[in-house]
Amino acid sequence: AKEPISNTLESxxxxxxxxxxxxxxxxxxxxxxxxxxxxxxxxxVCDILTKFCCMKGFKGTDKVIVAKFDQERRDRIR
Structure with a gap:
């Protein structure tokens, strides 16, 4: 079974x-x-995550989670 991206990111x-x-x-x-x-x-790892957030092609819940992660990343940079 595929593990949700949210679990992977939390870990x-x-x-x-x-x-x-x-x-x-x-x-x-x-x-x-x-x-x-x-x-x-x-x-x-943080550099890889930055590149990950720029990737396209996520669907459904994964797309929402990646967008939220990217927004949090942008907020932390400011």
Whole structure:
């Protein structure tokens, strides 16, 4: 069965928050290389999500969820 995009995005958001917290902990422990690795992973995922929001062809509920995610992303940038 296909998992709804909303479930995937919620899970991904949790993983991003966890990675940011872990990166901050590494930074506060002066493990700068480890912190840099965690922050780089988050940046790559966020870049991919930005590209994902520009994609076309979503239908039904997925289309609404992607539009809502894109609007939230735009609001956070401001």
């Amino acid at each position: 991904l958001e949790f993983q991003i928050k966890r990675a940011l917290i872990y990166g901050c902990k590494q930074f506060s422990d002066k493990n700068y290389e480890d912190a840099k690795d965690w922050f780089l992973k988050v940046m790559v």
